[in-house]
Amino acid sequence: MNSSKTILNVDEVTKPYFVWFEDNWRHDDVLHLHPKKGQLVYVESGFQYLTVEGKIYLLPQNHAAWIPPNALHKTNSHSERIRLMIMFFDADKEDSFYHQVNVFSVPPVLKEMIKYAEKWSINKEENADENIFLQALYNELPNFVADSIQLHISLPKDKRLTQAIDYLNAHYTEDLKMEELSDMASLSLRSLERIFKKETGLTLIKYQQMLRIIKSLELLSSKEWTISEIAYQVGYKSLQAFTNSFQSVMQYRPSDFSKTL
Numbered sequence: 001m002n003s004s005k006t007i008l009n010v011d012e013v014t015k016p017y018f019v020w021f022e023d024n025w026r027h028d029d030v031l032h033l034h035p036k037k038g039q040l041v042y043v044e045s046g047f048q049y050l051t052v053e054g055k056i057y058l059l060p061q062n063h064a065a066w067i068p069p070n071a072l073h074k075t076n077s078h079s080e081r082i083r084l085m086i087m088f089f090d091a092d093k094e095d096s097f098y099h100q101v102n103v104f105s106v107p108p109v110l111k112e113m114i115k116y117a118e119k120w121s122i123n124k125e126e127n128a129d130e131n132i133f134l135q136a137l138y139n140e141l142p143n144f145v146a147d148s149i150q151l152h153i154s155l156p157k158d159k160r161l162t163q164a165i166d167y168l169n170a171h172y173t174e175d176l177k178m179e180e181l182s183d184m185a186s187l188s189l190r191s192l193e194r195i196f197k198k199e200t201g202l203t204l205i206k207y208q209q210m211l212r213i214i215k216s217l218e219l220l221s222s223k224e225w226t227i228s229e230i231a232y233q234v235g236y237k238s239l240q241a242f243t244n245s246f247q248s249v250m251q252y253r254p255s256d257f258s259k260t261l
Contacts, residue, residue, distance in 0.1 A: 016135075033071060036070075039087070040088075041075070041085075047059065047217070050065055113137050160187060168208060209245055212234040220257055220258055
């Protein structure tokens, strides 16, 4: 893993905890894993996409993701600038939190702890104060996931769905054309819907909705457009339709999300 400024093999770091913060971070867009270390990724500004074990997650501003050890993952972002903070931990606890992906809104106390730890960024030397502080942060992580959003899209393994998925990803703002999708997959509409649901856990309509909501979170994080403008950009015909769809997925309104940024 590397950024635009620093090249470092995290797996060669022997410390139990390690922090790495940089402005305008750019990771290699390549799948990799850390056999022993869990990873906390915090987006202070901008937004980040995570691909973990065949699922794509959106990490908006002021949200964090826990990636467990040995999970195949990659990160990428389309933000012009991103303030990304990453912390690595020897994951040695039995709590289920540490063995699955978690995406959650960062409460003020955790935000301040993460920002305080920045003073140890890329410090390879053992430091007693650092270890004590980061161990406390690590131990408390399961208590910070009350606002976990688990917003992700599963990537299908069935190659027959590849062209249909690519089309959906490129045309999610348009009305679904079921017959065209079934033609692309060389499947009957009934078979397409059955296989798609089995592979992704979502119906075609729900998949499109998730694409729209994920894109809207990205746009909301940028703070460049009003909620009404974003509603139309992601394919909704009215602000009310967008608000209802957003609330059904996120359990709160887009205006509530904007207040957390």
